[in-house]
Amino acid sequence: MPTQRETQPARTTAAPGTSGGRVLLAYFSRAGENYYDGGRVRLDVGNTEVLAGMIGSLIACDVHRIDAEEPYPDNYDATVARNVQEQNANARPAIAKPLPSIEKYDTVLLASGIWNVRAPMIMTTFVESHDFTGKTIHPITTHAMSGLGTTEKDYATSSPGAIIGEGLAVRGERVRDSGQDIESWLRRTRLLQG
């Protein structure tokens, strides 16, 4: 069973608030069998994709989904095993249909699940493919217990010259109930005004 849909082009969402600069929300999310409150669940839509949709409906931004050229398995344990290999090898998994440029954006929201206490290695592929000099990055994660993990440090290392702004960490199991927390964060970071 496929776990990821075809890469979609970035789309612009209309929204009530605006940060003043142009915002890109780039996310990686994996549907399929996943961890859920100590057990397992089958997700038709990955947790981060749900979160990205919620953010995209609140602010004006382009939303871009990062897809792996070689999709991750539907099976949770197989995904854990592949991720361990990729982390140990410091791999840069290839991105399908990569975004050509982030030049027009001032702020980039980088969203993903947390895999073994950091963002999946494909997020590093993405960050290293672009020049973030002078841009603000906000790390966003969905997770089981690790919060932002090492994303702030990792993104800072991979994007010299970027400003790392406040991150947002949401528990994957609770994404759909987190509207209030998301909105508060968007207001704190001035991504949503008014």
Ligand SMILES: Cc1cc2nc3c(=O)[nH]c(=O)nc-3n(C[C@H](O)[C@H](O)[C@H](O)COP(=O)(O)O)c2cc1C
């Ligand atoms: C391979 C793998 C490793 C994971 N490792 C962690 C971890 O170290 N810490 C954590 O809090 N959650 C971990 N999780 C749980 C995910 O971060 C969480 O379910 C997240 O919401 C998944 O996002 P997604 O559905 O958008 O891919 C892991 C999940 C997977 C599939």
